[in-house]
Amino acid sequence: MKSWTFLLGAQLRPGGRFAEAPGDAKLVGMRVSVLGLGYVGLPTATLLAATGHRVSGVEPDAARRNSIAEGRFFAEEEALQPLLRDALRDGMLTLHAAPVPAETFVIAVPTPLGPERRAVLDHVWAAADSIAPVLAEDALVLLESTSPVGTTRALEDRLREARPDLRTLHVAYGPERVLPGNLLAELRRNPRLAGGTTEEATRHAVSFYRSFVEGEVTGTDAATAEMAKLVENSFRDVNIAFANEVAFIARHHGLDPFAVIELANRHPRVDVLRPGPGVGGHCIAVDPWFLAEGAPDRALLIPAARAVDAAAREEWLERASALCAAGQEVICLGLTYKADVADLRESPALAIAEALARRHPCRVRVVEPHLKHLPAGLREATLEEALSGEAALLLLVDHAAFRAVPPERLNGRVVLDTRGIWRNV
Numbered sequence: 001m002k003s004w005t006f007l008l009g010a011q012l013r014p015g016g017r018f019a020e021a022p023g024d025a026k027l028v029g030m031r032v033s034v035l036g037l038g039y040v041g042l043p044t045a046t047l048l049a050a051t052g053h054r055v056s057g058v059e060p061d062a063a064r065r066n067s068i069a070e071g072r073f074f075a076e077e078e079a080l081q082p083l084l085r086d087a088l089r090d091g092m093l094t095l096h097a098a099p100v101p102a103e104t105f106v107i108a109v110p111t112p113l114g115p116e117r118r119a120v121l122d123h124v125w126a127a128a129d130s131i132a133p134v135l136a137e138d139a140l141v142l143l144e145s146t147s148p149v150g151t152t153r154a155l156e157d158r159l160r161e162a163r164p165d166l167r168t169l170h171v172a173y174g175p176e177r178v179l180p181g182n183l184l185a186e187l188r189r190n191p192r193l194a195g196g197t198t199e200e201a202t203r204h205a206v207s208f209y210r211s212f213v214e215g216e217v218t219g220t221d222a223a224t225a226e227m228a229k230l231v232e233n234s235f236r237d238v239n240i241a242f243a244n245e246v247a248f249i250a251r252h253h254g255l256d257p258f259a260v261i262e263l264a265n266r267h268p269r270v271d272v273l274r275p276g277p278g279v280g281g282h283c284i285a286v287d288p289w290f291l292a293e294g295a296p297d298r299a300l301l302i303p304a305a306r307a308v309d310a311a312a313r314e315e316w317l318e319r320a321s322a323l324c325a326a327g328q329e330v331i332c333l334g335l336t337y338k339a340d341v342a343d344l345r346e347s348p349a350l351a352i353a354e355a356l357a358r359r360h361p362c363r364v365r366v367v368e369p370h371l372k373h374l375p376a377g378l379r380e381a382t383l384e385e386a387l388s389g390e391a392a393l394l395l396l397v398d399h400a401a402f403r404a405v406p407p408e409r410l411n412g413r414v415v416l417d418t419r420g421i422w423r424n425v
């Protein structure tokens with residue numbers, strides 16, 4: 001039985017699914033199926049359930065389903081845990097290996113980068129094929145996975161081909177903008193886009209997001225929403241690459257790049273980002289290629305930015321490697337892709353530490369306070385060992401624990417600080 005209700009006095013149109021909702025009317029109590037319970041899918045499913053939707057979370061990986069059921073998944077996302085526990089306990093969120101019927105389907109599956117630097121959409125197509133048999137008339141299908149321009153339209157074509165019997169189907173793109181480390185708050189508060197393949201689909205998608213998101217929801221068409229998402233992360237990638245190029249040039253002149261950038265940023269319209277050992281995470285290092293693949297001949301800056309990123313990794317690897325070759329032990333501080341998360345996806349710190357350890361197996365150890373176990377092949381050191389010994393220190397991640405090191409403990413030590421947090425010692 002359909003049981004959604006509108007809040008704030010809006011009317012439910014008999015037989016309709018999204019009545020014209022006056023003002024800020026909100027839709028709750030809908031059956032929503034979220035496909036893929038990862039970084040985006042799990043917080044989304046949890047927030048939807050907390051808002052009053054009845055959510056079926058679809059995750060084919062049994063081990064991940066179990067660890068979600070036991071509250072062991074994303075334990076570092078502290079704000080998420082109580083909401084997730086409540087949603088599971090109250091039965092507002094149920095876990096499934098395959099899709100069950102629902103009014104709205106949210107596809108939040110991975111879209112990795114393939115060997116040709118093109119998006120691999122296999123998981124999206126598999127998700128589409130899995131929901132096709134359970135789609136009902138008037139269903140809303142939302143793609144949230146980061147995807148090249150045109151994917152939502154292709155998704156709709158695939159669903160229509162599988163279900164030619166459906167008269168009405170609404171398909172839209174609803175990109176996420178969450179920052180790992182603060183998933184729930186970002187999901188709730190960030191403004192977001194919703195772009196349908198038709199105006200009606202856009203309207204339905206906007207209503208859906210307004211039902212659980214506090215940030216402004218802007219409607220657009222599917223292709224514009226797809227490209228806007230790619231532009232956001234490419235903008236960051238290109239700007240971090242610029243910061244790294246500034247760092248190369250500053251070091252060439254014997255200058256401190258962080259001091260140069262700090263002073264340049266005193267200009268009211270300048271905001272250079274921070275140089276580092278390169279960009280990691282599943283989004284920023286990947287999405288620029290999805291943007292470029294749509295028009296490879298027109299993408300000049302994006303591949304250049306990616307090349308600068310590779311050069312930043314290379315520079316720090318070579319500098320540390322030279323120390324090892326001269327007989328020095330090097331302790332790498334940090335492995336994760338950014339500060340204060342336990343996430344190793346596309347981490348430049350991990351890539352540098354692993355390459356260094358492969359070259360000099362006996363001379364490299366690693367401190368990573370956010371991981372219980374280091375990846376195979378890396379030898380562990382404690383922060384205290386790093387600070388009290390003679391080894392050179394390669395600071396790769398600006399974790400709070402490393403920021404808190406008193407400057408006097410680094411006196412007289414050989415320090416390679418990729419992040420600029422110890423540069424004044």
Ligand code: SAJ
Pocket residue numbers: 176177178179180232233236240273274275276277278279280281282283284337338339
């Ligand atoms: N980094 C630098 N210098 C900086 C800022 C970041 O080297 O000045 C590095 C970080 O160390 C890290 C990488 O960039 O390796 C990315 O970190 P991040 O915090 O900038 O972003 P992510 O990957 O955690 O999340 C991004 C966000 N996108 C933008 O800020 C435009 C987030 O809002 C997106 O939702 C997310 O990608 C995503 O899922 O697409």
